[in-house]
Amino acid sequence: MSAPDHPSRDADDAPRNAARVVRPRIVALVRAQVTGSTLQNAIAGRMVVEAVTTVRALSQRVRARGRPLRALIVEPVDADGVTAATVLPQLAAARPTLPMIGYCDPWNDESHSVVELVRAGVHEIIFRGIDDAGHALRRAIHSATHMSAAAQVLDGLRPHLTPDGSALVTFCIQQVRGGLTPRQMALGLGVSLRTLHRRCASSGLPLPSALITWVRLLLVVQLLIQSDESIEQIALGLDFPSAVALRNTFKRYTGMRPTEARDNGGLSPLLESFLAQRAGARPPRRR
Amino acid sequence: MAQVRDIPSPQSRHAVSALPIQATHFHEGQQARPLDAFRLDVAQVPAGDPLERHLGAWFVATVVLDAAAQANGAERQLLVRRFLREHAGQQLPPLPAPVDPEILSDAVLAIAGEMEDAVCLALADCALAALVRVLPAGTPVLMGRALSRRARLALAEMRTDAARRLWTQVQSLGRRHALPELTARAALGLGEIEARLGHPKDARRWFVRALAVDGSTGDTRAGAYHNLMVLSAAAGDFEASVEYGRRALATNVHAHRRTVLVHTAQLLLDMGHPADALRTFGAALALPLAPEDGVVACSGACVAAAHALDRDAANRIVDVLALRIQAMARRFSLVPRLQYALAFAFAELRDAYARLGRHEERDAARERGRAIAAAHGVGGAVLRLDAPASIATPPRPALSPAAVRRVLAIGAANDEAWLPASVS
Numbered sequence: 001m002s003a004p005d006h007p008s009r010d011a012d013d014a015p016r017n018a019a020r021v022v023r024p025r026i027v028a029l030v031r032a033q034v035t036g037s038t039l040q041n042a043i044a045g046r047m048v049v050e051a052v053t054t055v056r057a058l059s060q061r062v063r064a065r066g067r068p069l070r071a072l073i074v075e076p077v078d079a080d081g082v083t084a085a086t087v088l089p090q091l092a093a094a095r096p097t098l099p100m101i102g103y104c105d106p107w108n109d110e111s112h113s114v115v116e117l118v119r120a121g122v123h124e125i126i127f128r129g130i131d132d133a134g135h136a137l138r139r140a141i142h143s144a145t146h147m148s149a150a151a152q153v154l155d156g157l158r159p160h161l162t163p164d165g166s167a168l169v170t171f172c173i174q175q176v177r178g179g180l181t182p183r184q185m186a187l188g189l190g191v192s193l194r195t196l197h198r199r200c201a202s203s204g205l206p207l208p209s210a211l212i213t214w215v216r217l218l219l220v221v222q223l224l225i226q227s228d229e230s231i232e233q234i235a236l237g238l239d240f241p242s243a244v245a246l247r248n249t250f251k252r253y254t255g256m257r258p259t260e261a262r263d264n265g266g267l268s269p270l271l272e273s274f275l276a277q278r279a280g281a282r283p284p285r286r287r
Numbered sequence: 288m289a290q291v292r293d294i295p296s297p298q299s300r301h302a303v304s305a306l307p308i309q310a311t312h313f314h315e316g317q318q319a320r321p322l323d324a325f326r327l328d329v330a331q332v333p334a335g336d337p338l339e340r341h342l343g344a345w346f347v348a349t350v351v352l353d354a355a356a357q358a359n360g361a362e363r364q365l366l367v368r369r370f371l372r373e374h375a376g377q378q379l380p381p382l383p384a385p386v387d388p389e390i391l392s393d394a395v396l397a398i399a400g401e402m403e404d405a406v407c408l409a410l411a412d413c414a415l416a417a418l419v420r421v422l423p424a425g426t427p428v429l430m431g432r433a434l435s436r437r438a439r440l441a442l443a444e445m446r447t448d449a450a451r452r453l454w455t456q457v458q459s460l461g462r463r464h465a466l467p468e469l470t471a472r473a474a475l476g477l478g479e480i481e482a483r484l485g486h487p488k489d490a491r492r493w494f495v496r497a498l499a500v501d502g503s504t505g506d507t508r509a510g511a512y513h514n515l516m517v518l519s520a521a522a523g524d525f526e527a528s529v530e531y532g533r534r535a536l537a538t539n540v541h542a543h544r545r546t547v548l549v550h551t552a553q554l555l556l557d558m559g560h561p562a563d564a565l566r567t568f569g570a571a572l573a574l575p576l577a578p579e580d581g582v583v584a585c586s587g588a589c590v591a592a593a594h595a596l597d598r599d600a601a602n603r604i605v606d607v608l609a610l611r612i613q614a615m616a617r618r619f620s621l622v623p624r625l626q627y628a629l630a631f632a633f634a635e636l637r638d639a640y641a642r643l644g645r646h647e648e649r650d651a652a653r654e655r656g657r658a659i660a661a662a663h664g665v666g667g668a669v670l671r672l673d674a675p676a677s678i679a680t681p682p683r684p685a686l687s688p689a690a691v692r693r694v695l696a697i698g699a700a701n702d703e704a705w706l707p708a709s710v711s
Contacts, residue, residue, distance in 0.1 A: 106351055107373060111343030118322075118329055125322055127347070130354045187448065 023048050024070035024228060026141070029058045030103070031079045035128075039073065042137045047071075053079040055087050062091050062098070070228065071099045071141050074122070076113030085113070085120035092121050097152055097226045099123050099144035106130060123147035142227075146177065146237070149222040153215070156271045165203030172215040179239040182208035206277070214274050216240070217250055221270050224262040231258055319416075321349040324409035331406060331621040338405055345402050348374035349414045352395065356420035367391060367421060374398065388422055392429040399436060403443075406578055406622050412440045431457045431469035438476050444624065447480050454480070467502030474500065475510050487518050494518075509535050509543035513550070520554055528554060545574045549584045556587060561594035578619060579628050585612050586632035589639035598643060605639050609652075612636060616659065626663035630656045634671045 025048045030036050036051025043049065047070055052058050055078045062072065072091065074084040088100060102117035102125040104110050114125060123144035126132050131140060150173045158166050171189060172180065185208055186196040196208055205211050216238045223234050235246035250258050254273055261270055319327075325346040332338050348370060355366035367386050371377040375394035379386060395418040402411035415437045422430050438453035454476035461469030478493025494511040497503060512535035519528035532554065535547045552567035568588035576584060585608045592604040612632050619625045633656030640649035653672050660669045 104347070106347045107369070111347050112340045114325075114343040114346055115329060115339045118326060119334065125350075127350055127354075130350065190445065 022067055025050050025067040026071045026073060027052065027058060027061045027069065028072075028103070029053070029055065029074040029078055029084055031075055031077070035075070035103075038132065039137070042133045043141070046138070047141075055080075055082045055084060058084075059087060059091065063094060069095070069098060071101060071144060073101045073103050073126075074117070075103045076110055076117060083113075083116065085116040088117075088120040088122065096155075097148060097222075099141065099148040099226075101126055101140055101144050103128070103132065123151075142229075145227045146219075146223070149219055149226055150174070152222050152226075152267065153218045156267055157218075157274075160271075160275050161205075162203045164199060165205050168200060168203060168205060168211065169215065172212055173219070176212065176215050176219065177238065180212055182212065185212065213249060213253065217253055218267065218270055218274065220246065220250065220258055221261045222267055224258060225266050319409060319413055321346060321353050321410070321413050324349070324413040327409040328402075328407040331619075333618070333621060336618065341401070341405065342407060342410075344374070345398065345407065345410055345414075348398060349410055349417065352414055352417040352421065356417040363421070370394075388426045388429055392418065392422065392426075392433065396432065396436060403440065404575070404577055406619065406625070408440050408444060412437055415440070427460045427464040428466055428468060431460045431466065431472065434460070435469075435472045435476060442476070442479060442483060445483070447484060450476065451480055467500045468504050468507070471497045471500035471503030471507045471511075475507050475514070478511070478514060482514060482518065487522065491515065491518055505538045506540045506543060509538040509540040509547070512538070513543055513547050516547070516554075517550060520550075520557075525554070525558060541574075545571055545576050546580055548574070549576070549580045549587070552591070553583065553587050556591050556594075561591045565591035565595050578615065578622075578625055582612065582615055582625065582628045582632045585615070586635035586639075590635050590642075593639040593642040601639075601643055602645075605636075605643065609636055609648075613655075616655070623663060626659055630660040630663075630669075631671060632656075633659065637672070 023046065026039070026043070028036050028039050028049050028051045030039075030051050031053060033051055033053065036049055039051070040049040048067065050061055052061050058072075058074070058078070062069065074088070076085070077083055091098065092100065100122045102114065102122040104114055104117070104125060104127055106127045106129070117125065124140045124147065126137065126140045131137065154170060154173055157169055161169060168189075171185065175185070175188060182196065183193060186193045189196065191199070193208075200206065200208055200211060206214065219238060220231075220234055223229060223237075224231070227234075229237070230243075231246065232243040235241075235243045238246075240246040240249065247257060250256065250261070254261060254270060256264070325342070328342060329339075332342060351366055351370045351374065355363050355370060358366055364382075364386065368379055368382075371379060371386065371391065371394055375398065377390060377394060379390075395414055399411040399414050402408070402414065415433050418433045419430055419437075422433070434453050434457050438450045438457070441447075441450040441453060454473045457469050457476070458473035460466065461471075461473055474493050474497035478490045478497065481487075481493060482490035494514050497507055497511040500507075512531045516528045516531035516535060519525075519531060532547060532551045535543060536551070548567055548571035552564045552571060555561075555564035555567055565588060568584050568591055571580065571584045572588065589605045589608050589612075592601045592608075595601075596604070612629075616629050616633075619629065633652045637649050637652040637656065640646075640652055656672045657669065660672065
């Protein structure tokens with residue numbers, strides 16, 4: 001018999017001004033309610049953890065409306081012994097932008113579950129007693145959100161790209177957070193800078209520097225849609241010198257401000273803009 | 288002799304996209320996180336493969352080690368102890384006795400070796416990088432060994448810049464602390480880079496330098512002799528090649544012995560001694576081989592058997608080894624860097640079938656090889672598969688009687704009972 005499902009901390013516990021600031025929620029599939037409380041303590045004041053103990057309750061809670069759902073944290077097996085990996089692809093299909101995080105115990109023999117979770121599409125893995133507290137947990141949620149946003153951008157672009165173009169864009173998206181430059185991109189792909197230019201051109205992509213910038217801008221919009229981060233945080237996370245620099249670059253490439261792009265249809269119009277400009281395009285000149 | 292084979296370019300990794308988004312490779316100076324490395328390796332293992340269980344355990348071990356590298360003081364000690372107890376099966380003295388760094392280093396190198404043999408190079412690199420950060424100051428030898436292994440992994444993936452950077456670090460550690468072991472290792476590694484880049488003269492210079500270092504270890508000497516053997520054979524100097532092969536085997540270093548045996552057998556085959564080649568391939572196949580060596584040994588043994596034995600015996604051996612090649616092709620179907628070796632193995636299998644007059648199997652092997660080569664863009668293998676099957680025994684090159692005796696001695700020394708049970 002599984003334990004009853006209830007949020008570890010309900011909206012009633014929130015401060016009085018919570019009516020104005022709605023904290024997003026995280027749904028956590030945990031075998032023991034106490035684990036839900038541990039997670040809640042780790043991110044206290046920022047998000048509300050809704051702990052469930054069965055896969056069935058997890059599906060219901062993920063599909064339920066209410067507070068914005070920011071992430072999903074799942075242990076490999078629920079209280080009834082059902083494997084979480086079986087339901088994750090369906091949840092991902094229902095909510096494609098939802099960051100999913102696996103939660104494993106490194107000291108129990110759960111190593112095979114890690115492979116199942118990764119194959120089921122989790123964006124991050126955290127381990128009990130290693131990175132399930134405080135800053136480490138918040139960093140994992142942040143990283144999963146970025147991975148999820150990157151996957152969205154890639155899914156949007158992939159149908160319009162050649163296989164080689166897809167490989168180049170995948171590399172950009174994967175590495176863009178590390179301050180990627182065209183030279184590093186060439187080194188990482190094991191080709192010369194000239195070959196990289198040629199490959200971009202033959203795939204109908206802009207020059208590497210413009211491609212990297214476009215990928216960053218697409219990620220900016222997707223992160224504005226699906227994360228709580230401010231434009232400043234996103235700018236710094238994607239290696240723009242400042243929010244102002246991000247806004248200026250955005251305006252130069254797209255003719256819009258980031259928030260305008262978010263409010264006017266999100267990623268799709270921006271993808272169209274990129275696809276329309278890509279062939280042989282040079283980075284727009286500064287005015 | 289082992290031929291110089293195409294190395295799949297790093298970008299061919301992009302062909303593997305089983306996961307929604309995965310790390311491909313990492314630009315210079317960027318250290319992969321364990322999860323990114325794990326994703327990369329998982330994508331190369333077919334779903335349901337028995338290796339998955341080990342892969343999960345290796346990932347957890349790497350995460351614990353990485354966490355230890357990020358922690359300090361007592362927390363680091365606790366994590367290191369748990370790593371050694373849970374993942375390396377080590378019995379440790381009770382606290383507060385510190386963990387011997389050599390035990391930790393040996394444990395991580397052993398696990399990384401297992402990962403490497405299972406072609407999980409990204410995770411192995413990640414574990415070794417964590418080891419370098421965990422090792423206390425004042426252990427330059429251990430640090431140099433770990434860096435050297437990382438460099439070898441980088442070279443296996445043709446990340447020559449990264450390999451050079453790491454071996455240069457080993458070199459400077461050796462120089463700073465007057466450690467001949469590290470100096471010799473670095474010289475060997477830098478020579479291997481030159482050899483892979485197609486600079487045999489520079490490579491030879493580095494190998495000779497590695498051998499000249501007083502105090503180099505057996506495995507470094509074995510590696511240097513082995514590389515000189517390959518270089519000499521590629522230059523057509525079979526006599527020197529044979530001599531270097533004999534010296535490499537004389538060092539009795541297990542890790543090199545298996546590769547040297549495979550290359551020696553290939554050398555014997557190319558020199559027109561298929562019976563000796565078959566015995567030597569057999570000795571290699573009796574050892575646990577790395578995937579690349581296993582593929583080469585199986586296909587080479589098929590060709591050698593087809594040339595050396597009567598038709599019935601040869602057919603039995605080829606049947607058994609063909610199954611092994613097909614199993615390896617399935618197991619490593621998602622590992623880009625092994626595709627050339629696999630396509631080439633099917634080309635050799637095609638030759639063996641052709642020699643035995645089994646035309647249906649010959650055509651099937653050629654088609655399988657072509658399919659692998661086409662899927663992974665390994666043009667050299669396509670050329671080999673499109674060429675007519677070679678059924679004539681290679682002519683014996685003119686060698687001095689002493690060299691012939693040495694060649695045959697190598698073959699005879701490795702005459703071990705190896706035939707698969709179904710054959711005997």
